[in-house]
Amino acid sequence: MNDDAPYGLDDPQSPDDGAALRRVRAPAIFLLIVNVLNLLAGLYFMVNGIVVKKGGGDIQAQMEKQWDDMKPEERDAMKRFGINSPGDFVTLAGNICLGWGGLMSLVSVLSVFGAARMLSLRSYGLAMFGAIVTVIPCVTPCCLIGQVAGVWAFVILVQPDVRRAFH
Secondary structure (H helix, E strand, O other), X not given: OOOOOOOOOOOOOOHHHHHHHHHHHXXXXXXXXXXXXHHHHHHHHHHHHHHHHHOOHHHHHHHHHHHHHOOHHHHHXXXXXXXXXXXXXXXXXXXXXHHHHHHHHHXXXXXXXXXXXXXXXXXXXXXXXXXXXXXXXXOOOOHHHHXXXXXXXXXXXXXXXXHHHOO
């Protein structure tokens, strides 16, 4: 790459980059698709958390039923953590949905950018980040599919010729 080339106008790719690009394309597209699905799931959880926290007849009734169906020892355990009523239980459920959905959305957005940069053989670190966090099942809801996409992208990214092709 020519250091004095204007931003965004890099030198033509070397012939080796074409081979690396062909090897990277399928796992990068798979990673991109999985993380768009993860982003949609994260947004769903966030909206669900807002709906739960706002309450409403059905949600409040469902939470009260869950509270009433708890065994006494489960309710005592909840009280040790400051959950003393069905209202506190609703707040906790909403906060968990908001937190997990926010985390999933943030990680998914970064992983989508990483997959997009992987397609253009740019930002090796961001591409690697996207591959690694997609493997983590508690962060991404597309568990088995996400693990396959993340491991496949990781295996391709650690190959020396692919790493050298990144600019």
